[in-house]
Amino acid sequence: MIRVENLYKSFDGKTVLSDVSADFYSGKVNQIIGQSGSGKTVLMKSIIGLFQVDSGSILYDGRNLTDMKMRDIKLLRREVGMLFQGSALFDSLTVLQNVMFPLEMFSTMTKKEMEERAKFCLSRVNIQPVTYNLMPSEISGGMQKRVAIARAITLNPRYLFCDEPNSGLDPVTSLVIDKLIEEITEEYDITTIVNTHDMNSIMETGAHIILIEKGVKAWDGSKDDIFTSDNVSLNNFVFASDLFKLVKDSVNCKR
Amino acid sequence: MIVKAFNQIGRYSLLMRRTFTRPDNWRQFFKQLPKEMVKLGTNSIGIVVIISIFTGVIMTVQTIQNTENPLLPRYSTGLVLRDTFLLEFASTIMCLLLAGKVGSFIASEIGSMRVSEQIDAMEIMGVNSANYLILPKIVALVFFMPILVTFSIACGLIGGAGVSYFTDLITVSDFLYGIQYAYIPFYLWYSIIKSLFFGFIIASVSSFYGYYAYGGALDVGQASTHAVVNSCVLLLLSNILLTDIMLL
Numbered sequence: 133m134i135r136v137e138n139l140y141k142s143f144d145g146k147t148v149l150s151d152v153s154a155d156f157y158s159g160k161v162n163q164i165i166g167q168s169g170s171g172k173t174v175l176m177k178s179i180i181g182l183f184q185v186d187s188g189s190i191l192y193d194g195r196n197l198t199d200m201k202m203r204d205i206k207l208l209r210r211e212v213g214m215l216f217q218g219s220a221l222f223d224s225l226t227v228l229q230n231v232m233f234p235l236e237m238f239s240t241m242t243k244k245e246m247e248e249r250a251k252f253c254l255s256r257v258n259i260q261p262v263t264y265n266l267m268p269s270e271i272s273g274g275m276q277k278r279v280a281i282a283r284a285i286t287l288n289p290r291y292l293f294c295d296e297p298n299s300g301l302d303p304v305t306s307l308v309i310d311k312l313i314e315e316i317t318e319e320y321d322i323t324t325i326v327n328t329h330d331m332n333s334i335m336e337t338g339a340h341i342i343l344i345e346k347g348v349k350a351w352d353g354s355k356d357d358i359f360t361s362d363n364v365s366l367n368n369f370v371f372a373s374d375l376f377k378l379v380k381d382s383v384n385c386k387r
Numbered sequence: 388m389i390v391k392a393f394n395q396i397g398r399y400s401l402l403m404r405r406t407f408t409r410p411d412n413w414r415q416f417f418k419q420l421p422k423e424m425v426k427l428g429t430n431s432i433g434i435v436v437i438i439s440i441f442t443g444v445i446m447t448v449q450t451i452q453n454t455e456n457p458l459l460p461r462y463s464t465g466l467v468l469r470d471t472f473l474l475e476f477a478s479t480i481m482c483l484l485l486a487g488k489v490g491s492f493i494a495s496e497i498g499s500m501r502v503s504e505q506i507d508a509m510e511i512m513g514v515n516s517a518n519y520l521i522l523p524k525i526v527a528l529v530f531f532m533p534i535l536v537t538f539s540i541a542c543g544l545i546g547g548a549g550v551s552y553f554t555d556l557i558t559v560s561d562f563l564y565g566i567q568y569a570y571i572p573f574y575l576w577y578s579i580i581k582s583l584f585f586g587f588i589i590a591s592v593s594s595f596y597g598y599y600a601y602g603g604a605l606d607v608g609q610a611s612t613h614a615v616v617n618s619c620v621l622l623l624l625s626n627i628l629l630t631d632i633m634l635l
Contacts, residue, residue, distance in 0.1 A: 182507060209513035220508040223500075234512050237412050293511075 133158050134179065134291065134323050139188035141171075141178050148174045149347045152188070158290075158323040161314050161337045165329060166344035167369060173295060175344060176327045180212065180293055181205055192291065210238055213284030213322075215294040215313075219276040221268035221283070227254070228264040231283045238287065253282040257312055274305035278312065285316060292317065292324040298333055306330065310337045331376060334358075343369060359383045399595050405517040406525070406591075419523040427489050427524065427590075428531030432538060434488060435481060439539040442476065443468065443546025451556045464557055465565020468547045473574040477539035479626050482585040485535065486618040490593040493524055494614035497597030498607035506598070521594040525587060532586030533579040540578070581629050585622050592618045 134156040141149040148171050156162040164172045177183045179190055181197050190197040192208060200208065221230050231250040235241055241249065254264065257278040263271055271279070277297060284292060294313060298306035314337045317324040328334065334341065338355035343366055350365035358370055359380055371377050410416040450464045497520055500506050509516040544566055551562035596614035600607050 180511060182510065206513045206515075209511055212511055212513075214508065214511040216504045216508060218503055220504040222505055222508075223503075236415060237512065237514055287512075 133193055134325070135189075135191040136175075136179060137189045137191070139175070139178060139190070140186040141174055141183060142186055147347060149178065149185075152344070152347070152349050154342050154349060154352060155340075156323055156325050157340055159318055159321045160339040161317050161324050161326055162340045162342070163326045163328055163334060163338045164342050164344060165334055165338075165369070166350075167329065170344045171347040172327045172329075172344050174347075176293060176295060176325060179325065180214065181209070210287060211290045213287070213289035213292045215277065215280050215284050215292070215297050217296045217299050219268070219273075219280040221276055221280055223268060226265050226267055227259065227271065227279050230268065230279060231286055234283065234287050249286060250282070253286050254279070256285070256316075257282045273300050274302075274309065277301065277305075277309050281309075281312060281316070285320070288320065290322060292322045294324065294326040294328075296327055296329075298328065298330045303332060306332060307336065313337065331370065331373075334370070345369070398599065399591075402517055402521075402595055402598060403591060405515060406521045406594075408515060408518050410518055410522065411513075411515055415519070416523060419519070420527060423523045423527035424531055426492070427528050428535065431485060431488060431531075431535060434484070435535050435539050436542050438484060439472075439477070439481070439542035440546040440549075443472070443543035444550050446471065446543070447547040447550040447562075448556065461557065461561045462565035462568055465547065465562040466568050467565075469544065469566040469570070470574065472540045472543040473578050476543060477536045478578040478581040478585065479622070481536060481539045482532070482582060482589065482622055483619055485532075486585075486589045486593075486622060487615050489528065490589050490615045490618045491611045493590060493593035494597035494600070494611040495607055497521070497594055498600035498610045499604075501598060501600045502603060502607060517598065521591070521598070524594060525590040528586040528590040529583055530586075532582040536578055536582040540575075577633050580633065581626065584625055584629060588621050588625060589618050592621060 136152060136154045136156075139149050139152040140147070152175060164175055166172050174183060178185050179197075181190075185198060188198070192211075195208065197205065197208065221227075222233065225233065228247070228250055231253055232246050235246040235249060239246065251261070251264070259275065259278055259282065263275065268276055268279070292313070297309050297313060301309065310333050313324060313326065316322065326333070326337070335355055335358075338358075341351075341353060341355065341358070342349055343351040343363075345365045351361065351363045353361060358366065361367070371380050446468050447464055450467050454463060454467075497506075500520070506516045506520070509519060547566070548559070548562060551557045551559045593614040596610045596617070597607075600610035
């Protein structure tokens with residue numbers, strides 16, 4: 133579990149996050165939602181430690197990231213996997229080498245064992261052996277995301293961060309990625325935090341959702357609470373489109 | 388502007404402190420090193436050879452045509468060519484040219500890794516990205532620069548010798564006598580020592596600008612330009628300093 137307490141972050145005097153407190157549970161897909169520029173990515177990068185926060189604490193199962201020395205942060209990061217918005221696969225390495233990279237850096241496995249582990253992770257995300265020796269630029273965006281997930285889970289992380297995993301993907305591929313993240317989270321009991329503004333994602337996998345608006349936590353709950361909540365910020369964000377207004381009306385009629 | 392300069396120096400120093408630490412994995416470091424030597428060193432041999440030969444040819448022709456004074460010995464052409472290549476051309480001018488080729492390559496490679504979040508991905512994994520990406524480049528270039536400089540000197544002299552062999556402007560014996568006349572072996576060492584410093588400047592400054600690039604493709608291009616310009620300026624400033632220390 134990751135707990136964030138009273139987090140503040142500003143850039144050049146401009147406050148981006150203000151007094152954000154939240155819990156992110158293990159074995160669940162925790163989502164940070166909000167409009168573009170609301171501070172989602174800053175919150176996520178602050179939780180990971182890529183941004184140094186102004187004040188507040190970030191507890192990884194009781195271990196406070198903000199009090200840690202660089203050496204301890206490096207050790208903690210070996211328990212962390214991350215899926216970036218643009219996949220962030222290494223251009224100069226093949227698909228298999230990308231997945232083997234964390235193992236080569238930090239494990240004491242033999243090359244054969246590393247290859248077996250990497251191939252297992254790739255098969256877990258449904259990547260076919262024929263693509264193992266291709267370069268990232270030679271595979272589709274959806275496949276790149278799946279390879280990035282495989283790379284993120286090679287070291288059996290306890291915490292998984294996904295920054296807009298569906299950006300640039302078609303609805304079908306988005307669903308595949310969402311389901312994959314959900315399955316992996318439940319299978320390995322990982323604390324997963326997904327940063328998204330994709331409504332399909334929210335409705336499919338949002339076991340625990342936090343809405344950020346203008347750098348402040350505006351709402352939290354589950355996907356089932358969305359239809360019954362009268363939170364103005366949530367309703368403005370979720371039911372912005374006519375389609376979702378209709379969905380809400382039909383759900384409420386059935387109830 | 389002064390504050391900005393100090394800020395940049397501070398950031399550069401911090402980056403170098405992160406770069407010169409023990410690699411997370413020595414095996415990976417020694418795997419990266421030969422790759423960098425090929426990318427930065429071996430791939431630069433061609434341009435060094437071409438530029439040095441042609442410069443050697445042109446300098447020889449120009450020196451002959453502009454020193455028609457009968458009081459000057461005929462072998463002076465070889466002497467001028469040798470000392471120019473040994474003292475300045477092979478080390479300083481060639482390194483300035485390499486700052487353009489290698490420096491922009493390093494800055495754009497690291498810069499595009501930065502903007503595509505590949506460096507962030509490394510950091511998340513717990514990898515010291517500065518050490519992993521920059522240290523092999525610095526070591527490779529510092530190792531390879533003296534080799535490129537030696538190549539340059541040899542090719543420049545070969546170019547000059549070619550002029551003496553294929554034209555009637557100067558005899559081969561006069562040219563060969565000139566390049567051996569009053570030879571000071573320390574000049575070669577001076578050139579090699581300078582190239583070590585220049586290799587470090589090019590690799591570290593270019594890496595610095597690439598590492599702190601942000602934004603998109605345009606910003607990577609800008610980082611690359613800054614890397615080349617600032618490497619060249621620092622190279623020229625350090626050239627004065629090194630010349631003062633070693634020759635004066």
